[in-house]
Amino acid sequence: MAYQKKERASREDRGDFVPRRRPAIPANDKIDLNDVEMLRRYVTEYGKIIPARVTGVTSMQQRQIKKGVRRARNMGLLA
Numbered sequence: 001m002a003y004q005k006k007e008r009a010s011r012e013d014r015g016d017f018v019p020r021r022r023p024a025i026p027a028n029d030k031i032d033l034n035d036v037e038m039l040r041r042y043v044t045e046y047g048k049i050i051p052a053r054v055t056g057v058t059s060m061q062q063r064q065i066k067k068g069v070r071r072a073r074n075m076g077l078l079a
Helices: 036-040 059-075
Strands: none
Touching: 036 059
16 A cells, blocks of 8 residues: 655645735935944845845845845955
8 A cells, every 4th residue: 555645735825824924114205324233134144135026125235235234244244
């Protein structure tokens, strides 16, 4: 007798799917490149920049975050 694998419903079908997004920065706000505490919210504990699809920022804001994080790393403000 062969083992038959049960078909599982996906998370969306079960109704417990909740997208994990951080609150986005308002679209008209500019990213302050010198605000290290704000930039830390967009970096993982390992130092990787979190993608825009997770954080919910626009592509322009994501580029500003990338530039700010890289500058902060070079200055030694972010590890």
